[in-house]
Amino acid sequence: MNSLRGIDLNLLVVLEALFAERHISRAALRLQLSQPAVSHSLARLRQLLDDPLLVRGQGGLVLTPRAHELTAPLAEALAQVRILLGPGGFQPSMARRTFRLAMSDYGALVVLPRLLRAVRKAAPNIDLVVTQASRETMTAQVADGELDMALGAFTYQPEGVRTAVLFDDDFACAVDAATVRDTGRLDHVAYLARSHVLVSAASERGELIDATVARLGGRRKIACTVPHWSVAPALIAGTNMVLTAARRTLAALEDPRLTIFEAPFSIPGFSYSMIWPERAEADPGHTWLRERVLQAAATPASEAEAAISLRG
Template sequence: MNDLRAIDLNLLVVLEALLAERHISRAALRLHLSQPAVSHALGRLRQLLDDPLLVRGQGGLVPSPRAHELAGPLAEALAQVRILLGPSGFQPATARRGFRLAMSDYGAMALLPGLLRAVRKTAPGIDLVVSQASREGMVAKVADGEVDLALGVFEPLPDGMRSAPLFEESYACMVDAATVRGLGKLDQVAYLARSHVLVTAHGGRVDPVDAAVAKAGGRRKIACVLPHWSVAPALIAGTNLVLTTARRSLAAFEEDARFAVFEPPFALPGFTFSLIWHDRTEADPGQTWLRERVKAVAAGDEPGDAISLRR
């Protein structure tokens, strides 16, 4: 067993940064260290743990199996040390800290503007870094400590994860208004006769819209599959394509005469948009503060939000 007195525990902070960034230069910037210092620390870590930990691969460093095993326990241990050694409370006005969030472009559209305004107003020294991943990827990043919070629609979560519902969401359809002139919407037959745009950030999973259509005895013809929502409305203009997506993402188009936004012509269950985090950060005062800010924005309690979340 290694004697802790002989180990520089700062090496664990370096390992955390390397596992998150997977790049020596970016880890050095994150730690405010020189690149040679980080390279030297990685060499010491390899010797200490008798493992290569990170090896060069396409686009950066690739964690070894041993490094993957260490990621979760390392994040948990460092989170507890930071709580232990940090201040007893969190002072937003004077805090200097960064938080890492994961969300889709839909989540960013719905919550990020209001959240950033709230953070900048009360905690100008707080920085937010936002990344995107599949649902499974976001859960894994939270579990491994690569991100602090994730926002999205999640299946039952694994042990060690916590969640809070932010709002209930429903679906709506959008088409070019010229293609439904005099009707304003499509019935089931017309809906299924057209081709569709599918927005999905995950492969292999049955899309909830397709599942509902199948339950009604139909099947959509998908003309275009996108990994993000933001460009989807532009694909509808001037075509007979149909976009079926979260209603909030279409709020800005409901008063646009170029488009028709209407209820789906079949039963389509809504979904709960949630915030998730790991048990190990439950008692962290800074993360508790940030979670409360996210909840307040979702509830419409932060002034000046561009998109109403009370729909």
């Protein structure tokens, strides 16, 4: 077993940067060190841990299996050390840290812009690394410590994971404005007579919409299926197709070609939440970030409703 007396804590900070960047030059830039200094630290870490840690792969450096095992414990250990050695309160303007988040393009559209502006303004040296995965994968990665946080419509909370509801959302419709000049909307008969765009990444929500339509004795004709919410609105412009999507997604659109209106029937809504590892609960930096997420997501539902009524 290695003696703690022979370990330089700064090596762990270098290892954290290397795991995040997977590139020696970028890690050096992040740490404000020279590239030779980071290379020397990596050599010491390899000797200390008896593992190459990062090896050449397609597209650059990749983590070894041992490095993957160390990612979560390293993040947790450094978070606790920062609590122990840091000032009494978290100082965002002085903090240097990377947070790993996951969310779909829905979250990237309705939450991330406000969040990033708030973080950059108060803490310019805090970086956000945002990825996307299924809800099941995001939940597992949070539980395992691979992610600091994930945003989504989560249906269960495993042991060791904390959750907070950010807001509730429901559904509205968007069409090309030129196709509803007289009414500004569609009734359920006209709705079912048109073709529709389906977002496959939100297949469960699509199934919810179709189940509601089926109870009315109808069926949607899906003319185009796409993997992302963000591309769907552009597809309906210049066509007679209908997009039925989360209200906040549509409220964020700024396309004068489109008219947004209430769905012609009631569709059950959903809750959008933030999840994080329970072990990060007392981390002042993580607490600060959670507060920023709550603020970024705090657009009142009335604002989204107003955006739709004004543009419809």
